Amino acid sequence: MPLPRIPFARFRYASLTPSWARQPSCLQPRHCAKPHHMRRNSTYTQGNSQAADIRSNSILPQGRVVIPDYPIEINDRKVSVNGKDLPNIWLRDNCQCSSCMHPDTKQRMLDTFTIPQDIAINNASVSDHGVRIEWSDNHSSLYPRALLLQAASPPTQRSIIRLGLPPTLTLWGSEIGHAPPIEHHPSPSSSSSSTLPLAAILSKIRTHGFCYIDATPPTPSATSALLTQIAFIRPTHYGAFYDFTSDLSSADTAYTTLALPAHTDTTYFSDPAGLQAFHLLSHTRGAGGASLLVDGFKAASDLHAADPAAYAVLSSVNVHAHASGNRGISIQAHRGFPVLQHDGATGALLQVRWNTADRAGVELPVHEAGRWYDAARKFDALLKKRENEYWEQLTPGRVLVFDNWRVLHGRSAFTGERRVCGGYVNRDDWISKYKMVTMGQEKVLAHLASG
Numbered sequence: 208m209p210l211p212r213i214p215f216a217r218f219r220y221a222s223l224t225p226s227w228a229r230q231p232s233c234l235q236p237r238h239c240a241k242p243h244h245m246r247r248n249s250t251y252t253q254g255n256s257q258a259a260d261i262r263s264n265s266i267l268p269q270g271r272v273v274i275p276d277y278p279i280e281i282n283d284r285k286v287s288v289n290g291k292d293l294p295n296i297w298l299r300d301n302c303q304c305s306s307c308m309h310p311d312t313k314q315r316m317l318d319t320f321t322i323p324q325d326i327a328i329n330n331a332s333v334s335d336h337g338v339r340i341e342w343s344d345n346h347s348s349l350y351p352r353a354l355l356l357q358a359a360s361p362p363t364q365r366s367i368i369r370l371g372l373p374p375t376l377t378l379w380g381s382e383i384g385h386a387p388p389i390e391h392h393p394s395p396s397s398s399s400s401s402t403l404p405l406a407a408i409l410s411k412i413r414t415h416g417f418c419y420i421d422a423t424p425p426t427p428s429a430t431s432a433l434l435t436q437i438a439f440i441r442p443t444h445y446g447a448f449y450d451f452t453s454d455l456s457s458a459d460t461a462y463t464t465l466a467l468p469a470h471t472d473t474t475y476f477s478d479p480a481g482l483q484a485f486h487l488l489s490h491t492r493g494a495g496g497a498s499l500l501v502d503g504f505k506a507a508s509d510l511h512a513a514d515p516a517a518y519a520v521l522s523s524v525n526v527h528a529h530a531s532g533n534r535g536i537s538i539q540a541h542r543g544f545p546v547l548q549h550d551g552a553t554g555a556l557l558q559v560r561w562n563t564a565d566r567a568g569v570e571l572p573v574h575e576a577g578r579w580y581d582a583a584r585k586f587d588a589l590l591k592k593r594e595n596e597y598w599e600q601l602t603p604g605r606v607l608v609f610d611n612w613r614v615l616h617g618r619s620a621f622t623g624e625r626r627v628c629g630g631y632v633n634r635d636d637w638i639s640k641y642k643m644v645t646m647g648q649e650k651v652l653a654h655l656a657s658g
């Protein structure tokens with residue numbers, strides 16, 4: 208089956224090829240007779256691995272769920288959607304009945320590979336509700352129309368619910384400071400329940416990459432309670448809910464008065480923290496300590512437009528990180544990861560992983576490392592452009608919650624006593640909550656088989 212048309216800059220993933228040998232062909236002038244993004248469909252094979260092109264005609268992870276109204280027909284004892292037959296094994300494996308799928312846990316009860324390889328349709332009928340099938344193994348199934356249409360949709364459409372994509376993604380620079388995304392904590396005295404406007408908060412974080420929750424009681428307990436309404440706090444070697452100051456109680460520069468350049472946290476974990484929160488509780492007898500936010504997706508989008516080759520390097524060369532300050536600890540992820548990570552199904556940008564302080568090795572033969580540094584320097588310059596920096600002095604009562612997979616943060620140096628509390632939330636946990644409060648469980652579950 209021909210690969211989808213790849214209209215734009217592309218890069219390659221070779222799953223089995225050693226990463227140092229993995230490089231976008233556009234970096235190999237001899238192989239790249241014309242600019243890479245001008246080349247049409249092609250499948251690359253490198254060594255024994257099939258490296259498919261990842262489409263990136265738009266790297267931005269956004270989209271509205273549109274269920275296409277494809278024709279559904281029964282042809283020659285096959286179910287065909289939009290003119291293409293659905294494999295019987297896929298249909299039988301995704302039977303939604305209560306004996307094949309646990310009605311409460313939504314787990315598959317059917318042992319997939321007890322389905323005969325030659326499973327066939329004895330009878331099938333199409334209605335407005337969907338397709339009813341009587342199988343050759345004497346089982347009957349009813350497939351909702353939406354499930355079949357979603358399964359036949361293009362990868363970008365099928366990924367929207369899986370990834371929990373927002374309808375629109377708003378990229379920003381320093382101008383966001385004029386109208387930052389803000390929600391308000393329900394004041395305890397108000398008659399309304401003390402539950403947070405979670406759908407609004409998480410929608411703002413999914414769209415902008417961060418949100419303030421103003422009027423939060425300036426206490427660790429209120430901050431912790433706020434976070435746990437999103438999902439459980441992720442414990443790390445810094446503890447779970449963190450309440451820190453410049454006492455080096457943890458051997459990390461965050462626990463000093465030093466300035467911290469824009470970075471994402473926990474790049475040394477296989478699964479970096481998804482959300483991070485800061486609530487400045489107090490700052491006495493000193494000055495400074497302003498917070499910096501940079502939209503990593505905007506910087507990546509600018510790099511993609513300005514220098515696709517550099518973008519491709521940062522999307523394919525793996526980088527290692529470490530946390531080794533605390534005694535008896537040296538944490539590293541199980542493998543290296545590129546600075547710019549993409550969804551394998553759609554090519555959409557998923558994560559920016561950038562921390563100069565915590566970086567360990569670059570996964571290239573050392574004599575080739577220069578090409579990663581050249582590309583990284585371009586990204587670094589974009590991160591440090593004044594118009595991409597949003598500086599804000601946090602104040603007690605204003606909780607900052609941001610997407611640590613997209614938004615970089617930092618701070619200016621400070622003097623005096625400064626106390627900040629907050630916590631991490633796992634990526635998958637907050638995206639799950641986002642889906643529940645914005646899409647609803649039924650809609651999310653209906654798309655699992657085709658996601």
Ligand SMILES: C[N+](C)(C)CCCC[C@H](N)C(=O)O
Pocket residue numbers: 445449451459460461470471472473474562564565
């Ligand atoms: C947030 N808290 C103060 C608990 C820890 C900060 C850790 C910062 C670390 N260098 C990283 O980038 O992950």
Ligand SMILES: O=C(O)CCC(=O)C(=O)O
Pocket residue numbers: 461467472485496497498616617618627
């Ligand atoms: O102290 C701050 O405002 C930020 C600290 C920081 O960057 C971090 O904890 O990663």
